[in-house]
Amino acid sequence: xxxxxxxxxxxxxxxxxxxxxxxxxxxxxxxxxxxxxxxxxxxxxxxxxxxxxxxxxxxxxxxxxxxxxxxxxxxxxxxxxxxxxxxxxxxxxxxxxxxxxxxxxxxxxxxxxxxxxxxxxxxxxxxxxxxxxxxxxxxxxxxxxxxxxxxxxxxxxxxxxxxxxxxxxxxxxxxxxxxxxxxxxxxxxxxxxxxxxxxxxxxxxxxxxxxxxxxxxxxxxxxxxxxxxxxxxxxxxxxxxxxxxxxxxxxxxxxxxxxxxxxxxxxxxxxxxxxxxxxxxxxxxxxxxxxxxxxxxxxxxxxxxxxxxxxxxxxxxxxxxxxxxxxxxxxxxxxxxxxxxxxxxxxxxxxxxxxxxxxxxxxxxxxxxxxxxxxxxxxxxxxxxxxxxxxxxxxxxxxxxxxxxxxxxxxxxxxxxxxxxxxxxxxxxxxxxxxxxxxxxxxxxxxxxxxxxxxxxxxxxxxxxxxxxxxxxxxxxxxxxxxxxxxxxxxxxxxxxxxxxxxxxxxxxxxxxxxxxxxxxxxxxxxxxxxxxxxxxxxxxxxxxxxxxxxxxxxxxxxxxxxxxxxxxxxxxxxxxxxxxxxx
Numbered sequence: 001x002x003x004x005x006x007x008x009x010x011x012x013x014x015x016x017x018x019x020x021x022x023x024x025x026x027x028x029x030x031x032x033x034x035x036x037x038x039x040x041x042x043x044x045x046x047x048x049x050x051x052x053x054x055x056x057x058x059x060x061x062x063x064x065x066x067x068x069x070x071x072x073x074x075x076x077x078x079x080x081x082x083x084x085x086x087x088x089x090x091x092x093x094x095x096x097x098x099x100x101x102x103x104x105x106x107x108x109x110x111x112x113x114x115x116x117x118x119x120x121x122x123x124x125x126x127x128x129x130x131x132x133x134x135x136x137x138x139x140x141x142x143x144x145x146x147x148x149x150x151x152x153x154x155x156x157x158x159x160x161x162x163x164x165x166x167x168x169x170x171x172x173x174x175x176x177x178x179x180x181x182x183x184x185x186x187x188x189x190x191x192x193x194x195x196x197x198x199x200x201x202x203x204x205x206x207x208x209x210x211x212x213x214x215x216x217x218x219x220x221x222x223x224x225x226x227x228x229x230x231x232x233x234x235x236x237x238x239x240x241x242x243x244x245x246x247x248x249x250x251x252x253x254x255x256x257x258x259x260x261x262x263x264x265x266x267x268x269x270x271x272x273x274x275x276x277x278x279x280x281x282x283x284x285x286x287x288x289x290x291x292x293x294x295x296x297x298x299x300x301x302x303x304x305x306x307x308x309x310x311x312x313x314x315x316x317x318x319x320x321x322x323x324x325x326x327x328x329x330x331x332x333x334x335x336x337x338x339x340x341x342x343x344x345x346x347x348x349x350x351x352x353x354x355x356x357x358x359x360x361x362x363x364x365x366x367x368x369x370x371x372x373x374x375x376x377x378x379x380x381x382x383x384x385x386x387x388x389x390x391x392x393x394x395x396x397x398x399x400x401x402x403x404x405x406x407x408x409x410x411x412x413x414x415x416x417x418x419x420x421x422x423x424x425x426x427x428x429x430x431x432x433x434x435x436x437x438x439x440x441x442x443x444x445x446x447x448x449x450x451x452x453x454x455x456x457x458x459x460x461x462x463x464x465x466x467x468x469x470x471x472x473x474x475x476x477x478x479x480x481x482x483x484x485x486x487x488x489x490x491x492x493x494x495x496x497x498x499x500x501x502x503x504x505x506x507x508x509x510x511x512x513x514x515x516x517x518x519x520x521x522x523x524x525x526x527x528x529x530x531x532x533x534x535x536x537x538x539x540x541x542x543x544x545x546x547x548x549x550x551x552x553x554x555x556x557x558x559x560x561x562x563x564x565x566x567x568x569x570x571x572x573x574x575x576x577x578x579x580x581x582x583x584x
Contacts, residue, residue: 005158012308012325013164014116019333041192042285048403063115068107169310181294195281198266318400334519348544359411366406431507460497490532
């Protein structure tokens with residue numbers, strides 16, 4: 001069978017290619033560039049717990065630790081008052097209770113891209129072809145062809161093709177897919193600098209900071225400071241609406257005012273204006289980051305798919321477009337791998353758009369509803385506009401930055417076309433709802449080794465038996481203990497590959513509960529005991545089998561279409577910001 005073609009060699013395209021190669025699927029990555037990424041310290045990536053774990057499983061865990069920083073805390077300040085300080089867990093706990101909030105990983109995007117390229121270069125089934133600019137697409141019922149121009153111009157034949165080629169996606173344009181939404185939702189002046197700030201290792205969101213005088217920098221509406229390794233910080237200043245040019249002098253004024261103000265407040269000094277001393281700093285990089293909100297009408301056309309910034313643009317109020325792009329890659333990879341190896345129903349392939357487009361549409365809708373309240377001072381009651389946001393504006397912004405609530409939490413797929421039929425016999429409720437990401441509890445793997453549940457994601461189904469007391473089992477013989485022989489027989493008969501894991505406890509689960517987990521970490525169902533028929537029905541649903549799945553796919557394909565984001569002309573983003581929002 002022909003390889004899968006991935007167009008675009010940013011983090012999303014590289015992660016998708018790696019995921020496919022690890023599943024035994026040959027991949028061709030068409031890279032328009034020469035294979036060299038610009039070193040831009042001010043262009044960084046913030047990975048939440050689930051996406052950082054995904055990148056780590058692909059072989060970049062060492063880069064995340066060496067090139068990235070995990071914050072010790074997050075501070076939300078308004079003027080001079082500390083509103084909230086969130087302390088992050090130093091590591092994931094070793095018990096089955098829900099983990100304390102883990103810090104995001106903050107690293108330069110060029111470091112992430114370089115690490116992914118290095119890992120992909122070691123995969124026998126993957127090949128990156130640089131200097132390949134896509135010009136034409138042709139597809140039929142058996143495959144898809146891509147014609148490239150440039151130093152490696154030729155016709156490529158693939159089984160499927162995924163456009164991960166950014167906000168100005170050639171794949172999207174060749175497919176004729178509209179990309180409506182809003183242009184320049186937010187603009188930020190950005191600087192990367194080396195300095196000593198008053199809260200080492202802690203990130204800051206400072207709203208309405210005090211600023212002496214007027215000066216060329218304009219009023220400071222909001223500024224964030226997020227640490228990077230080696231004493232480097234990325235600072236972002238929210239700019240007033242409009243397209244006023246951010247001059248070098250204005251940006252330096254913002255830097256000096258922010259550093260001087262923070263140093264004075266930390267030291268309890270009362271100096272004002274020019275009397276405030278500016279701490280020493282080394283300016284490394286600057287830019288202007290413009291945020292657009294857009295959502296492609298379709299994410300699949302036949303054998304062609306869109307992912308990452310080619311499919312969606314977001315980034316206001318602390319949301320992270322790269323996070324969503326990596327979730328696209330993780331969702332699509334196991335489905336394409338299953339299709340490549342075993343063939344796929346339309347339900348399985350359509351479920352990518354139903355799940356991921358719906359999730360991103362919900363994120364954009366939440367941001368669009370919150371923006372007038374946070375940026376325009378709207379007087380509409382919080383509770384009626386955005387449920388769960390009654391704690392206030394600053395709390396909602398904190399949630400967006402930290403990956404909590406409607407602006408940031410990992411998405412769930414409760415109405416997925418791949419869900420088992422409602423009312424299935426033997427199902428029980430646990431602490432995780434079906435369609436939601438599972439808790440990362442400690443488990444025992446098939447070889448008897450202790451691991452964490454999410455470390456085993458990425459291949460087939462996970463079938464997790466909740467068995468208190470397994471810690472005292474002889475690990476050499478644990479497969480012959482208790483319910484394991486019966487469970488092993490049921491799993492071997494499933495219509496797709498699966499791995500058995502055992503855990504001492506899972507939130508809300510009784511002893512002998514069996515959890516069925518998708519390759520991307522979403523819970524399929526929880527069963528009371530070993531039920532071979534129901535296990536088989538779950539596996540069949542996950543691979544898109546049965547009339548039920550086809551009916552659900554038809555109903556879900558347009559669900560959460562995000563009409564709230566279709567508020568602007570269907571044109572590409574205007575202008576070319578120095579720092580793009582793309583994560584592909």
